[in-house]
Amino acid sequence: MKISYNWLKQFINLDWDAEKTGELLTDLGLEIEGIESYQSVKGGLEGVVVGQVLSCEKHPNADKLKVTRVDLGNGEPVQIVCGAPNVAAGQKVPVATIGTKLYDENGKEWVIKKGKIRGEESHGMICAEDELGLGKSHDGIMVLNSDFSVGTKAAEIFDIENDQVFEIGLTPNRADAMSHWGTARDLKAGLQQQDLNLELITPSVSSFRVENRLNKIDIEVKNADLAPRYCGVTISDIKVKESPAWLQHRLKAIGITPKNNVVDVTNYVLHELGQPLHAFDAHYIEGSKIEVKTVEAGTTFTTLDEVERTLHEEDLMICDAVKPLCIAGVFGGVNSGVTETTTSIFLESAYFNPVSIRKTAKRHGLNTDASFRFERGIDPNITEYALKRAALLIQDLAGGNISSEILDLYPKKIEDFQVFLSFENATKLIGEELPQETIKRILTSLDIKINSVTEIGIGLTIPAYRNDVQREADVIEEILRVYGYNNIGFTQKLNASISNIDKFADHNVQNTISNQLVGQGFNEMLANSLTTPEYINLSEQLNEQNNIEMLNPLSNDLAVMRQSMLFSGLEAISYNSNRKRTDLKLYEFGKTYHSYESGRIENKHLSILITGNRSKETWNVKTNPSNFFYLKGIVSSVLERLGLTKLKTSPISNDLFAEGLSLSIGKAALVDFGIVKKSVLKHFSISQEVLYADFNWDTILEYIKYNKIKYTDIPKFPEVRRDFALLLDDSVKFEEIHTIAKQTEKQLLKGINLFDVYQGANLPSGKKSYAVSFTLQDEKKTLTDKQIDKIMNKLQHNFESKLGAELR
Template structure:
């Protein structure tokens, strides 16, 4: 949400610099995610002045050009060649003098003294689109005859520099969806921490009056649950036209495009008060009646963007006597909007059920400024004020007369929240004593009424615009955020209790794994659980989403793989091919109307194993790099009794891979992604993927013995190597299993350090070079012991694997 510094100043009676405002907002819970200086018009109209065309003659060398003499308040007139068809002597115009820079989007050009078709030109008479004041290029801007010659255009058009805050508004802060709400917090903080006595300045609506009753629109609310309050009034005799500059500038400053004076006022009041408004063309309201209710399921309705939408029976609609005019609180209809021919309007200011609006906006795929506020919970008590404020401004910019009484349908008024507040509880929660006087000032600044007080606490009446302040703890939070989190002094000591946990701490394990992977160059990713159903062959087991965010994201993922490949594709397309990624997440599965969630940890390695440098070219990542990371994880947690199973391309889209099982439960599988799968994502490099069943891992760790310290042996280890000639079908895991079976006590480590296939070997044979490390913790090993063990191993390899020594 964008907030304008210049706009804010209208509601605060003290001067505070923009940087301090930014700090106050963040410290009080309205985090400023971005803060920048902004010009309403790029360049700020610097170098542009008001001039008068003194003479106009035909250019001697060009039929479509004119020679003009222009008075800009200097000693001599400027000679300017002008191509506009509407230029004439006596006009007051905007002149770009020599040295002025004009902007067109991202492009710019500088006005220079030049000759055009042989005639001197000392500036430029400007059209509105050339200086950012509009889109018309039909001719030069012709100003009011009373415009003063030599006045800087910046001053004439009231262009001012501004500072724009991008606030990350949390869903609970419905009270701060407009400039007045934000200003309320600033005033409260200033009064609390800066000994200020500032006040919140709300625009007065005392000048509002009913002019006549010539255009009365009847209102009927058919569903009070969805619309607890509906307020409206008619304004007749208006002229729809462009808004004045001050109004345009306010909207432009926060990124809104001015439309016309009526619509612009509704947008202005929305961003001022946080209360959405909607203006209907009163002459298009059939039967002079507004009905607030629902329409039959699957009714077709065309919205302002000319899209035909299918309504739900639960979508609240604003209707006339014949048809729907607006999706309540979300988006207007194509037929009842304000146009240039509109002469009278019916202005709506209502309070709609937040839950209903949120569901409708999601169902229809619409996210508007109005729905953004309604679904958070607007102030039901501000509808009349906002209506009067808007009508007053409309009469100012569009003329007209109020031609009906204010209609206010409010059968069951929404009451304030009553809260009992204890000074002792406040001190206990915050950890510091805050004077009751300070507390009362904070609450009063936030418009929380004190009904009663005694030495122990307060009885409070909290207005409904504070939708998240309904309990004592909520009030304490309000006090603390205004008083200032940073104001609370840090204690000199900290007390804590050591708590023994019999069960394994899943979060601790997760953090430990994350730390290990990050230390090895991995980056964590967090992808969307929603994905495309087209990724999966088996559709019956997919968990479908009834209201997807898009037509493509229509199911919950069954595998972490496809999200990971999307990330690889995204980075590859942006010249970042070297990737090590990991993600913790859930997969979802449906079987016979029953649903299952499973937690997984996925790893992806692709591109170079590490960055290239002057001494190393980086080296392509391969299956064994990924296996090394996987084995490190297994070793880290002391897991054993793992069973290895080969994987083929039919499982998990792998061209080849391995699976680790424990007690007939699949712990993890990993391997190289098949080329056919990579082609779906236009990935042109090898991708290696591992998927760890995190639920099984946590279950295994829950009954695995804790790792214990083991003293480093003071006796030396001994290494022996074997070169074994084997059939190609035999894998290293078979050698490892036989060796550990034959010698469990002395054999500490086995490692495959070379594999050879090819020349000088029989067809279908390969050579494995394997090292064996032996050690006895109690004494030094002798050559006889080691030789005996090696002979036993060789005998086992020959007997069980048909191995031969090379």
């Protein structure tokens, strides 16, 4: 939000420099993000002086140029070549001296230099008004009043506005400060804390009066919940034209382009008082009636930007007896605004329901100065005052007569808030006991009325425009920000407390696994929990009736809460793949959301996605594409780190996978992982294989609590490895070998590993070769060859008898 310092000082007569004022505003919670200089004439006419043309003769080498001698008041006339047809001897003219910087209409800088024009020296430039930024005329040079003294700086004779503009990072709760008046009100409270009791100057509307009642327009509010207060008045016989310089300077300083005197007044009052206004061309109001109502869903309406919009059944509209004229509080219609031909207007000032305005603005993708204020909550008590203020300004600038009474429909007054402030609670929250008189002085400076004072606290009435101050804690915050956070003392003693930390707490376990995955080359991602309802069509296991829908979605792509973690992960892979980042290892801790007959639930998950190569390509390492077994290793390492090892493996039943496995404890599924179906990947325009694991994090957290950690010494005796090359039927799985081996030797067999698989030439049909290693170790003594041979013979016998295996 931009605040003009010159404009601010119309409300509070302060002689501080802008930097000092900005520091106080920041301390008050209106953080100044920057201060910019504004000049109504860029460059401020620095280097431009009043000169007198002593002589003017035809250029010897050019028919349209003249050679002049100009007195600049420094005792030595200079020669200037000029092409203006109206230059003549004896004139007082503005002269840009050597080194002066001027700016064209686009703000591009150009410097006046000494030079020769057709062989004649020129030491400066006699300027036209457009060259100085004082107007648009370029018919000839400016001829000044003959009373001006030669050598006078042009900046002293022209009305140039020099201003400082604050850029305030306004927080959403500070709706009361969304204007120069509101900022001045806060500044006054801050100054009182520094013993500067300055008067807050309020624009007077005492001269408002109704000249006639010849142009009455009736008002009917059909939905008082959406429009609690609505005021209007008509002004006739106006003349729409360009605004005066002072008004244009005020608007330009805060980045608003002037349009005409009527529209500019509505913008001026909006930024002055924080009350949005709208002026309708009364000629286009049919039936001499304004209706504030909603219209049928699907009604089309063309706004001022010439975009045809389809209205929602909840959009509040300003209509006449026949048609819509304006989206209330958001944007006007293309055919009802003020133009150069307008001679009478209906001026609107209202208080609209903030929630309704916000929904409408978001629904149509509009963000205007008016909607910005309405949706945060404006002051409902200045509606009529702001209308009178604008009407008087329009009369002053455009003429005309007030041609109707002010109609003010306010059936149910918005009440102020009642709060009781406890002195004890104030001390607890502030951390320091403030004098009661200081507290009362601060509250009074903030327009908070003190109803009663007791030994324990104060009964307060909070004005309705402070819709962010409705609780005791809010009042204490107001006291503290005005008193000054920097004024609160603190002790040199540092107090600390040690809390009991549960090692199985979600965040601790989550950090442990995050560190492990990052060490394995993964990057953490965070996706939006809002997604498109179209994704449920990618899986039969996702049902539309289980969707949790947004009442007011930002867009159709963010209309429901996600039922699966996969799709948001695929969106990230698609985004990165389209930008040539095809080797990805991602993980995310997040939630899925479901609506059932029994109620709504949310489940926490850990999702892992892998695609492309396992590691970056280098000169000494071949590229190694990620595959199912690599994902299985990652999944196993996560579960092992959590102490979950005795798991049941079963084929996957999730139709999002082309193939995969499900690991569980008993009937509780811990993780599904595998290769994502190509049909799902095609929906995201992903052409390469994607591996995905979905951990049920809530179930994992429940089961790890029952893990009993056993600590044992590292064995002092060596391991022994023996290998078998087994010829097996194609139908035999490694899991069967693993199970038989464990059953054969439970004590000394520590590890079983499949390190080679061969199928092809030199093997009988329907056969395959597995190379399996067996690790043996006795933790109490060294194994002998006799023990080892005995175990290996038993393994061989069981493989042959149970699997039909042969040693190769």
